[in-house]
Amino acid sequence: MPVVDDKLLEQLRAGDEVALAEMMRQYRHAIVNFCYRMLGNTGDADDVAQETFVRFYQARHRLRPGAKLSTWLFTIARNLCFDRLRYRKRHPTEALETAPEPVTLSNDVSNREIGAAIAAAIAQLPEDQRTAVVLAEYHGLNYAEIAEIMKCSGKSVEARLYRAKQVLRAQLRSWLA
């Protein structure tokens, strides 16, 4: 994760448009991909990621020097992803239209198949395990950072990751052989 200095934080709090652009440049890729792996759908991922930056900007006055922007952004994104997943459960017909799609940047058929298999396996995980796996595997966050985002202990993160990986190993065994 890129390091954001206190100057940028100060500018953000002042409502500086340039600072907002700089923050989006640094974090938009990470937040869109976090949402994509949580929701399994590019349309929803873009929408929720945009909303994440809007909520962050609206709450910018609460930021204090030394605050880690990535933690704030991932926390907001996680909550919004959970809201979207709950919405899908309540509206199953609409959820069909936004069903997870195995989209990858690669055109290679084999890579697309692997991507689809991984997406399906991760989608099976409970939300908290999914969050832990996505943050650890795709964003390189350590237990303490994930714990801060998930509002739990490092031990709890470790346990969730352990259980998630057990499930993933079983689901993806044909690809691991």
Add this chain to the structure above:
Amino acid sequence: MNDFKLDQLLRQWRDVEPRGNFDECVRRRIRQAETIPARSGWLDWLRQPALAIVAAVVIGLTAGTIGGLQSAPHSSDELQFMAPTTLAGAYLNMEAK
């Protein structure tokens, strides 16, 4: 099977790119959020259908009860039209005595 193999496999799920107009969309949403006046607050909960129905039922029952109490006869004089041979009429007669 070790974690390394699983980690390697998981990383084969490729990243996606944000839409080209991502920043523009965020700015537009921020502007929209700033122009929409804040809701009044205390009436917001009525926007939830279940709560709105409950509120309507409670208001209806309260209004019905108040209306009923106000229109109900307050004295036995108003019930004198009842025939003395009926149970209600006999009761009123007894009360009057």
